[in-house]
Amino acid sequence: MRSKARRGYSDVVRASGLIAVGSGPAGLNAASAFRARHPRVPVTILTADPAMPYEKPPLSKEFLCGRRSDIDLRPADWFARHDLDLVLGITVERLDVDNREVVTRGGRRYPYWHCVLACGSSPVPLDVPGAGNALHLRSFADAVALRMAALSARSAVVIGGGLIGCEAAACLASDGIATTVVAGEPVPLLRRFGVDAGERVAKILSDNGVRFIGSAEVAEIDDRGVTLATGEAVDGDVVVAATGVRPDISLAVEAGLRTDRGRIVTDEHMHTSASDVYAAGDVALAYNVDARRHVAAEHWRDAARQGMIAGETAAGYPRSWDDLPEFSCTIGTSTLKYRGWGTSYQHSRLVDHRDGFTVWYEADGEAVGVLSLNADEDYQQAAGLVRAHAHIDG
Incomplete structure (x- = not known):
């Protein structure tokens, strides 16, 4: 599917300009920012994604619960x-930095002046017998499949105690489905936020009708x-694998771009180690000026901002990333808010x-x-406090 008609393109698309790989907030904002500066450049x-x-x-919250159906990022005619x-529905197989081309499955080549890699993440596969019976919740198609399956379900199991898993579990429970979260850690969100926060989240799940089984192996x-390693059977007409995601950096790795910690390394302008190639969103390990x-x-907010910076910089109007990352997570009627660098911490204090x-x-x-x-x-x-690198008084 294409947003507008081609002009006689064959295997080589002759028009050059900016190419964004990925249609999430990073890719769209990069394209939009570049277009605003250059109205006539392709x-x-x-x-x-089709x-x-x-x-x-909204996929793990309002949409899954049936409270919202309009989740388009932009109107269709935008x-x-x-x-x-x-x-839409086209797979990029290779980034040819020497010839400055993006190569898609089937051999079509898209020459570029500037390329923004905003490929997002893919679900981490669940490696157990019967894993194919589990549904994921990463794409719109995943959310539709889960929503349809939940209509006739009386019980559900969510594997994984992360943000998406907790949100989805509370949503399923709100529909009257007996829902259980099974996680390898003793409390939800342990690796990200620690034991104290995890204990509070476990209570939030319980208050929303969700059973939590921690320190468990599927x-x-x-x-x-689901059958656990202990032999315990957990009933689930629907099983959801919320086992985390992994940034999709395969194009960058094969092209020889600098990567670290499973992400593409960029400077504060979202520029990678390759000339006129940028990265934004999940795939980027970007230098933050304030951090x-x-x-x-x-x-989401960070990806949108990084995409805008990449597009502006590619257009010749360099911007620097100095935003403080933040996000929210809604579990039932409780909304957790996080603001910070997302790095490992040495001490935490709960009030x-x-x-x-x-x-x-x-x-x-x-x-x-x-x-x-x-x-x-x-x-x-x-x-x-975080921007100032201040000490937190106890």
Whole structure:
């Protein structure tokens, strides 16, 4: 599917300009920012996803619960009105930095002046017998399949205690489905936010009707549910594999771009080690001016901002990434908010409030993040503390 008609293209698309690989917020914002500066230079967005660009955060919340159906990132006619060539359902197989071409499956070549890699992430596969019986929740198609399966389900098992798994579990439980979360860690979100926060999240799940089984290993999945390594059977008409995602950096690796920690290394302008190639969103390990180091940002707002910076810089108007990453996670009626560098921390301090809590995170004597529930004053204060590399008074 294409947003507008081609002009006699064959195996080689002769028009050069900016190519964005990926139709999420990073790819779309890169294309939009570049187009705003150069109204007549060709801009192409290539994506393997067959669906029109959509928001992903609602997939595990409002969309799955049936409370929202309109999740388009842009109206259908927006691409034609801005003269952006959107090509859906096409797989990019190779980035040829020597010839400055993007090569797709089937051998079609797209020459570029500038290329933005915004390939996003792919689900980490679940390696157990019967894994094919589990549904994922990464794409619009995944969300539709899960929503349809849930209509006739009386029980569900969500494998994984991360953000998406917790959101999806609470959503399924809200529909009257007996839902269980099975995780390898003793509490949800342990690796990201620590034991104290995890215990609070476990209570939030329980308050929303979700059973949590921690320190558990899945041995097998079948059409009745999940069998744990202990032999315990957990009923699930629907099984969801929320086992995390992995940035899709295969194009960069094969092209010889510099990578580190499973991501593409960029400077503060989102420029990679290859000439006129940029990276944004999940795949990027970008230098953050305020953090004074490279930061992996994995969420929607960060991807949108990085895409805009890449597009502006490619257009000849360099911008620098200095934003403080932030995101929210809604589990039932509870919305957790995080603001910080997302790096490992050495110390954490939890403060309980009447109807919520705050967890402060510190590394090398500096504030690096805060997680809060119903504590907006702490959340706002954290922005200044983290940016200033301040010490958190206990």
